[in-house]
Amino acid sequence: MAGEPTVAEKLKNLFELQTIDSKIDEIEILKGELPIEVSDLEDEIAGLETRINRLTDNIAEFDSEISKHRANIKEAEALIERYNTQLDNVKNNREYDALMKELEMQNLEIQLSEKKIRGVEKDKERKAETLEANQERLDRKSKDLATKKVELEEIIKKTEKEEQKLRKEAEKWRKKIEDRLLRAYDRTRTNYRNGLAVVTVERNACGGCFNMIPPQLQLEIAMQKKIIACEHCSRVLVDDTIAAEVTGETEVA
Numbered sequence: 001m002a003g004e005p006t007v008a009e010k011l012k013n014l015f016e017l018q019t020i021d022s023k024i025d026e027i028e029i030l031k032g033e034l035p036i037e038v039s040d041l042e043d044e045i046a047g048l049e050t051r052i053n054r055l056t057d058n059i060a061e062f063d064s065e066i067s068k069h070r071a072n073i074k075e076a077e078a079l080i081e082r083y084n085t086q087l088d089n090v091k092n093n094r095e096y097d098a099l100m101k102e103l104e105m106q107n108l109e110i111q112l113s114e115k116k117i118r119g120v121e122k123d124k125e126r127k128a129e130t131l132e133a134n135q136e137r138l139d140r141k142s143k144d145l146a147t148k149k150v151e152l153e154e155i156i157k158k159t160e161k162e163e164q165k166l167r168k169e170a171e172k173w174r175k176k177i178e179d180r181l182l183r184a185y186d187r188t189r190t191n192y193r194n195g196l197a198v199v200t201v202e203r204n205a206c207g208g209c210f211n212m213i214p215p216q217l218q219l220e221i222a223m224q225k226k227i228i229a230c231e232h233c234s235r236v237l238v239d240d241t242i243a244a245e246v247t248g249e250t251e252v253a
Contacts, residue, residue, distance in 0.1 A: 018198035209233035
């Protein structure tokens with residue numbers, strides 16, 4: 001059974017993981033904001049399609065309402081024609097007055113239906129304008145999405161094999177690191193935009209935050225007897241010898 005890894009081995013494992021994760025980060029930077037932009041565009045397009053479907057249904061309802069009012073007008077016109085024919089055969093004033101009243105009511109019915117049609121047509125026109133604007137926006141966004149998807153797919157095509165290889169390699173090194181160190185490593189990476197949680201000492205300073213490191217602490221780092229973090233940024237500090245060894249072993253073709 002393998003024994004407990006030495007501090008030097010732990011530091012090497014951490015730096016191995018950092019080197020691989022940094023290469024994965026470079027690929028993510030190459031993709032830039034494209035994955036987020038594609039996702040946002042897809043959400044926006046879905047919203048526009050829902051709005052367009054609703055507007056289309058509204059317009060169909062307006063058409064149905066207009067058809068109903070036009071049917072009322074035809075019915076009233078047919079009654080007017082019938083009542084006018086009956087006027088030629090009235091026998092007394094009572095029948096005449098009754099027919100005239102019916103004629104007046106049907107004419108009012110026509111006027112009311114025509115007024116309602118005008119109102120509905122105005123509402124329909126407004127909805128149609130909104131529908132057209134939304135359709136134009138959908139067309140633009142769909143074109144943008146197609147362009148960005150092509151850009152993203154091209155980047156993924158170029159980097160997919162390398163990224164898969166790096167992620168598999170990273171997982172291998174993660175398994176070699178104890179949970180406590182791994183949690184600290186992940187937490188520190190999350191805290192910094194450049195994702196650096198393990199750095200070398202460069203020109204007597206921390207390679208992450210560039211604060212000076214006292215000579216005595218540099219000596220302890222070089223001895224590799226304990227894991228030392230920068231007191232300013234909490235990044236793990238490693239000696240150049242580890243960095244040189246790792247860089248030589250983890251280069252990805």
